[in-house]
Every structure is written in structure tokens, then in C-alpha cells.
Amino acid sequence: MLIDALTLSDDSLIVCDICIVGAGAAGITLAREFINQPEQVCLLESGGFEHEETTQDLYAGKNIGDAYFPLKETRSRSLGGSTNLWGGWSRPLDDIDFQDRPWMNYSSWPITKTELIPYYERAQEVSGLGSFAYNFSYWKDALLILGCHCPNFKEDIETNIWQIIPPNRLRFGEVYRNELEQAKNVTTYLHANVLEIETNDSAREVQQLRIGCLNGKKFTVQAKVFILAVGGIENPRLLLASNQVQKNGLGNQHDLVGRFFMEHPYLNSGKIYFAQPPILYTQQNIQIGKTFLATALGLSEKRQESEQVLNFSTRLLSVLPDWVEAINSLKYKLQRKHEAIHQAFPSITEICRYKSNTSVLEDLKTIITNLDQVSARAYHKLFNKSFYSGQSNFYETHLIAEQEPNPDSRITLSSERDQLGMNRTQLDWRLSSLDKYTIKRSQQILADELARSGLGQLEIEESDEIWSKVQGSYHHMGTTRMSLNPKQGVVDENCLVHGISNLYVAGSSVFPTSGLSNPTLTIVALAIRLADHLKTKATQPINLTEQRLLKI
Numbered sequence: 001m002l003i004d005a006l007t008l009s010d011d012s013l014i015v016c017d018i019c020i021v022g023a024g025a026a027g028i029t030l031a032r033e034f035i036n037q038p039e040q041v042c043l044l045e046s047g048g049f050e051h052e053e054t055t056q057d058l059y060a061g062k063n064i065g066d067a068y069f070p071l072k073e074t075r076s077r078s079l080g081g082s083t084n085l086w087g088g089w090s091r092p093l094d095d096i097d098f099q100d101r102p103w104m105n106y107s108s109w110p111i112t113k114t115e116l117i118p119y120y121e122r123a124q125e126v127s128g129l130g131s132f133a134y135n136f137s138y139w140k141d142a143l144l145i146l147g148c149h150c151p152n153f154k155e156d157i158e159t160n161i162w163q164i165i166p167p168n169r170l171r172f173g174e175v176y177r178n179e180l181e182q183a184k185n186v187t188t189y190l191h192a193n194v195l196e197i198e199t200n201d202s203a204r205e206v207q208q209l210r211i212g213c214l215n216g217k218k219f220t221v222q223a224k225v226f227i228l229a230v231g232g233i234e235n236p237r238l239l240l241a242s243n244q245v246q247k248n249g250l251g252n253q254h255d256l257v258g259r260f261f262m263e264h265p266y267l268n269s270g271k272i273y274f275a276q277p278p279i280l281y282t283q284q285n286i287q288i289g290k291t292f293l294a295t296a297l298g299l300s301e302k303r304q305e306s307e308q309v310l311n312f313s314t315r316l317l318s319v320l321p322d323w324v325e326a327i328n329s330l331k332y333k334l335q336r337k338h339e340a341i342h343q344a345f346p347s348i349t350e351i352c353r354y355k356s357n358t359s360v361l362e363d364l365k366t367i368i369t370n371l372d373q374v375s376a377r378a379y380h381k382l383f384n385k386s387f388y389s390g391q392s393n394f395y396e397t398h399l400i401a402e403q404e405p406n407p408d409s410r411i412t413l414s415s416e417r418d419q420l421g422m423n424r425t426q427l428d429w430r431l432s433s434l435d436k437y438t439i440k441r442s443q444q445i446l447a448d449e450l451a452r453s454g455l456g457q458l459e460i461e462e463s464d465e466i467w468s469k470v471q472g473s474y475h476h477m478g479t480t481r482m483s484l485n486p487k488q489g490v491v492d493e494n495c496l497v498h499g500i501s502n503l504y505v506a507g508s509s510v511f512p513t514s515g516l517s518n519p520t521l522t523i524v525a526l527a528i529r530l531a532d533h534l535k536t537k538a539t540q541p542i543n544l545t546e547q548r549l550l551k552i
Contacts (some may be wrong), residue, residue, distance in 0.1 A: 002181045004048070005192040005213050012219040016042040016187070018534065019209065019223035021194050021238070022230035024081020025520050026506040026527040028172045028180070029126055030227060033531035035183045042221055043180070043188040044211065046230075047078035049173065054214060058193065058418050061233070061425035065409065067468065068263075068429050074474045075231055079190065080173025082231065083520070085474065088165030089294060090129055090521040092120050094311060096301040097402075097515035103308035104434065106260065106405035109512050110484045110493040119525035119532075126524050128169030130291035134161045142288045148280040151455050156303040157446065160313045162518070164285055164292040192219075193420055197226070197242035197250055197503070206503045212420045225534060229506040229527070232261065232476025236411045236509065237425050239480070239490075239497075251480070251490045251497040258411035258479050261427065262403045262514040263472035265435060270397045270443060272316060274456040277393050281316045296400075298516070299442060310402035310434065311516040312442040319394040397458070399443070400473065402516045404434045411479050429472070436467065475519050477508040494533050495526070506530055 018034065020027045023045035031043045047055045059072035076084040093113065100108040121132045133139065136159040140150065150159060169175055180188045195210045195218075208222045228235045236258035240249035251257055280286075286293045296313035304311065403409075409430040413423035447458035483489025486498035491510050497503045506527050508519040 001183065001187045002177075003187060003189050005189045005211070005219070006215050006217065008189075008213075008217060008219055010217045010219070014042055014187075014189075014219065014221045016040045016221070016223045018042070018225045018227065019221050020044065020227045020229055020506075021209070022046075022081060022228065022234070022507075023079050023173065023188060024229065024231065024507075025083050025172055025523050027081070027227075027229035028176050029123075029524050029527040030229065030506060030531050031183075031186050031188070032126075032176060032179060033528060033535075035179065035186055037185065037535070039185065041186040042223065043186060044192040044194065044209075044221070045079050045188060045190050046193045047076075048190050049079050049177075051076070051078055051084075054419070055191070058420065058422075059233075060418070061427060062414050062416070063427050063429070065428035065430050066470070068427060068472055069474075071233065071425060071427060074472070074476070075233070078173065079177065079188075080171045082474070083170060083172040086170065086518075086520065088127075088167075088170050089162045089518045090127060090165060091134055091160070091162045091517040092116070092132075092525075093515040093517050093522055094301070096304060097311060097513055097517075101305070103305075104310065104404055104513075106407075106481075106488070107513055110482055116522075116525055116529070119529045120521065122528050123521050123524035124163075126528070127521060128165050128175075129163045129521075130289070134163070136161055139288065139293065143280060143286070143293075146279075146286065146288070148283070148286060149278065150280055151278050152453055153449055154452075156300050157449050158298045158300050159280070160296045160298040160516075162294040162296075164294055166290075166292070194230075194238055195241075195420060195422060196244070197238060199242075199245050199250065199500070201245065203245040203250065204499060205501050214419060223502075225502050225504065227504045227506055227530070228480075231507055232479050232509040233411055233425055233427070235505055235507060236479040237413065237422075240411075240413050241422055250503070251500060253499060254487050256407075256481070256488075256490050259407045259409075260405045260478040260481050260512075261409045261411055261429060261476070262405060262478040262511070263429060264475045264514060264516065264518075265399075265401050265403055265431060265439065266471050266473045267399045267439060267466065267469060268396060269399060269461040269466050269469060271319060271459045272395045272397055272450065272456055273459070274393045274395065275454070277395070278455070282318065282395060297446060299445065303445065307441055307445065309441050310404060310438040312399070312401045312438055313516050314443075314446060315398040315400065316395040317398060319396055393456075397443070399439055400516055401435065401438050401442070402514050404432045405478055405481070405513060406430055406432050431467070431470065473518075475508065475514070477511040477514045477519060480505045480509040481512045482510045483512065495530050504530060504534075 017039040019042045020030050021044050023043050034041045055077050061071040075082050095113045098109040098113045124132045191213050192211050195212045198208050199206050206226045208220050211219050239251050239257045242250045296315045298313040410428050412426045414426040416424045443460050450456045450458050480490040482491050491497050491505050495504045508523050
């Protein structure tokens with residue numbers, strides 16, 4: 001059932017077994033796991049079906065650390081959450097990401113990769129992906145048939161594989177809207193914003209949530225179990241803002257809520273020249289059957305350990321002629337200006353590639369100067385002919401790396417308040433010396449291997465000015481990290497907030513380390529795992545006669 005909370009009576013009371021806050025990848029996955037189960041589930045979503053600027057503005061905040069995007073542009077506050085923004089690149093975390101690494105502070109997870117594999121396999125299906133296969137050896141023969149040969153690198157250089165979700169499965173809000181609408185035991189409330197988590201006097205049990213709507217209406221949700229699933233910035237925000245009983249916020253006895261904010265540092269820096277361009281690394285979205293793959297160059301676990309660096313990969317993009325770059329830059333600028341904003345959020349690659357100082361007039365001048373080549377390209381595309389632009393064998397290196405957990409990289413509350421009266425967030429993102437060493441050293445290792453093998457040459461950008469070009473990847477992780485020890489984390493191995501009997505957290509905010517993989521596949525796997533854990537508690541459904549609903 002789908003209900004617009006704007007139509008509820010003021011001061012309504014909603015009673016259920018499980019209340020999930022946030023209808024993104026984690027929240028929708030959790031809710032679906034309980035469809036046709038005995039439990040009555042309430043799923044709360046701040047937005048509606050589409051982008052609404054007044055709702056999106058609730059995400060606005062301040063950046064006080066390393067340069068970062070405006071906070072409200074890095075997430076989507078509507079049904080489906082940030083799956084409305086992403087490109088579907090999917091990959092599990094690597095074995096080493098879960099392990100204790102002596103050269104990295106605050107490393108290791110309280111669970112292993114092996115424990116997560118059954119949930120990863122289920123997450124593949126939820127995400128519309130193929131087989132749970134991310135080893136290069138699995139795909140090698142099929143790639144060879146397509147002409148995608150693997151160069152003769154040493155074992156230290158590995159091929160990282162991503163699977164890409166098909167466009168028709170990208171937006172969880174669209175894909176699963178009908179299921180949520182038809183579910184008899186799951187009620188989804190749109191335009192419902194949590195204002196505070198209210199506990200008993202000892203703050204050891206959550207009793208209810210106070211909910212507000214932008215039209216001024218307020219209501220309350222009571223449940224046996226509460227799950228926060230609103231992302232790596234909003235999860236700590238809600239915990240910190242709920243400070244009526246514990247003045248420092250819930251789950252924050254050891255001042256850990258909001259700390260260890262991690263991103264995937266993304267840097268467009270340097271170029272590679274190949275004597276013979278390896279198709280395997282220079283083609284995007286390689287299709288094998290119904291599965292689309294993407295690749296990047298990475299370092300083996302053995303080499304990461306010997307060099308004492310973090311996980312890292314390099315994606316390659318062709319260096320295009322000026323006139324092609326001008327066309328793409330112009331398209332990017334026009335898209336950002338004219339499209340609906342929920343469609344116009346750029347990908348990280350677009351940001352890194354086309355966020356330039358050129359004006360629209362400068363782009364047009366470059367295109368007009370090369371009209372003969374532009375016309376030739378249009379002709380070849382129109383008649384479906386092969387196209388050769390005179391492209392060189394140079395490729396841009398787009399670097400993405402793991403970030404070291406750092407307690408000084410954090411989310412806090414500012415004194416500024418939003419339309420609902422809640423304190424806005426403040427981000428202090430910080431790169432450590434190990435983060436920077438990883439990016440520099442990993443490039444040098446790749447450069448040395450290219451030279452040794454005779455395959456090509458990597459031109460590294462040596463200046464320290466490159467750090468001003470580092471950007472994030474819209475991946476917010478670590479702010480309610482998982483740990484067996486309450487003094488080292490906010491939630492336990494089952495994502496239960498330490499010291500509170502019925503409050504759980506889902507999503508990438510529980511990641512103790514980030515790895516280099518896009519987080520969504522792991523978010524979905526952990527959500528399925530949490531649902532299974534809650535089912536084992538075998539709670540009896542409660543009487544819902546007190547629930548007052550108004551159906552759309």
C-alpha cells in the first residue's frame with residue numbers, strides 16, 4: 001500500500017511491527033523481504049515519486065573540510081533514494097577489504113566476505129544482475145571471443161570486473177513501486193520526514209518516531225523494531241539530532257556517530273599511451289549475453305600488502321579530439337541547464353571530464369572550426385558506418401581508490417536549521433597521508449609495469465596541485481561503523497545500535513572500511529542479511545486496530 005502522508009490527519013498514530021526509515025536501495029530491499037510475512041511493516045520516505053526541490057533542499061548542508069560537492073546534489077530524496085542517480089556499476093567488496101591490515105588504521109570487519117556471499121548472490125537477483133561472478137578468469141574465454149585480450153601483466157596487476165545493472169532495473173523506486181503498492185502487509189508513506197527518534201528514559205529502547213510533513217502536519221509511528229536506512233549522512237544526522245535523553249545523541253556514548261566518513265576519492269590525472277590499445281580496458285559496457293561488464297586495472301592483494309597501500313583501480317577513457325570534447329562539453333552543459341534535476345545529476349566521469357572553464361561560446365567556436373569532421377561523424381552515425389576520428393592511442397586515467405577510516409573525517413550538526421526545524425549537516429571530509437600515498441604509489445607501480453612489458457607508457461601528474469582536483473564519488477560510508485566493541489563502532493555485527501535493543505542501521509554508513517567497489521551491491525546484501533536476522537527473532541504480529549490510515 002502507498003499512502004501520501006500529506007493526506008493524513010494531523011497527530012495520526014501508526015502502529016506496526018517494523019518501521020523502516022528511508023526508501024532507497026536498503027529500505028526497499030528490507031521492505032520487500034517482509035512482503036507476505038506475518039510482520040506489519042511501515043516504510044517511510046521523505047519525498048514523493050519524482051524530484052521535488054523543496055524536499056531535496058532538506059539535504060542541504062555545509063562543507064568545511066576538503067573540497068566536496070554541494071551536499072544536496074549527492075543524494076536523491078524521493079522514492080528509490082540514490083538509485084535515482086547512479087549508473088548501476090556493481091561489484092562486491094574484495095576479501096582484503098574485510099581483513100585486518102596492519103598498515104591501515106581501524107581496518108577489518110566483524111564479519112567475513114565468506115559470510116556475505118549467500119547474500120551477495122541474492123543481491124544480484126534484486127539488482128537485476130547476472131551470475132555472481134566477478135573473477136576475471138570466469139569471463140576470460142568469453143572476452144577473448146570478443147577480441148578483449150588481457151595484456152601480459154605480472155600477477156601484481158589485476159583486472160577488476162564490474163557488472164552494470166540494465167537501465168530498466170536501475171531505479172528501485174520505479175522497479176519495485178508496483179510490489180510496494182500491492183503488498184498487503186507493507187505500507188509505504190511518502191512525504192514523511194523523521195524529526196526525532198524518541199526512546200524510554202534510559203535510552204535503551206526506541207518507543208516511537210516523530211514525523212513531520214512540509215505542509216505542517218505531524219504524526220507518530222510506534223513499532224517493535226526501527227531501522228534507519230537513509231544513507232551515510234542522514235543516518236548519523238538522525239542519531240545526533242535525537243538528543244532529548246542522551247545529550248550527545250543516540251548510540252553516541254563514545255563520540256563515534258558521524259565519525260569515519262569515507263568516500264571513494266576520484267581523480268582524473270595523467271595519461272597512458274598504448275602501442276596497441278587493449279580493447280579490454282578501453283571499451284565501456286562490454287556485453288556478454290545479457291550481462292554488461294566494465295573493467296579497470298587494479299593491484300593484487302599481495303602487492304597491496306607489500307607496498308602497504310589501500311585498494312585502488314584505474315579506469316581508462318579515450319583522449320578525444322578537441323571538437324569531440326567540445327560537443328560533449330556542450331551537451332553536458334545544456335543537459336545540466338534544461339533537464340529535470342533528478343535526471344541531470346551528472347556521473348562522476350562526466351564531472352571529472354567536462355567540468356571545465358570553457359564557455360558555451362568557446363565550445364561552439366571549436367565545433368564550427370571543425371565542421372568538416374563533425375559532418376563526417378554525423379554521416380557515419382546516420383548510415384551506421386564505422387567511424388574513425390583520427391584518435392590517438394592516448395587515454396585519460398580515471399583513478400578511484402579506497403579511503404582510510406579516519407575519525408577526524410566526519411559528519412556533525414550545524415546551527416543552521418531546515419524547513420522542518422532540524423539542524424542541517426556539516427561535512428568535514430579529510431584525506432589522510434595514506435590516501436594520497438596510495439594514489440601516487442599505485443600510479444607508479446602501473447607505470448613501471450607498462451614500461452617493463454613494453455605495452456605503453458603512463459605519464460604521471462607529479463605536482464601536489466593534483467590534490468585540489470580530487471573529488472568524491474557520491475559514496476557516503478562509515479559514519480555508523482560496524483564493530484563488536486562499542487568503543488570502536490556504533491552498531492554490532494547484526495547492525496543493531498550498541499546499547500539500544502530495537503534500533504538498527506542499514507546502508508553503507510555501517511561499513512568499517514570502504515574498499516574500492518561501488519557500495520550499492522553490498523548495501524543490498526547487508527539489507528537482506530538484516531532481514532533474515534530479524535525473521536529469526538520470530539516476533540508475533542501486533543494488533544493494528546489503533547492504526548489510523550487514509551488511503552490515496
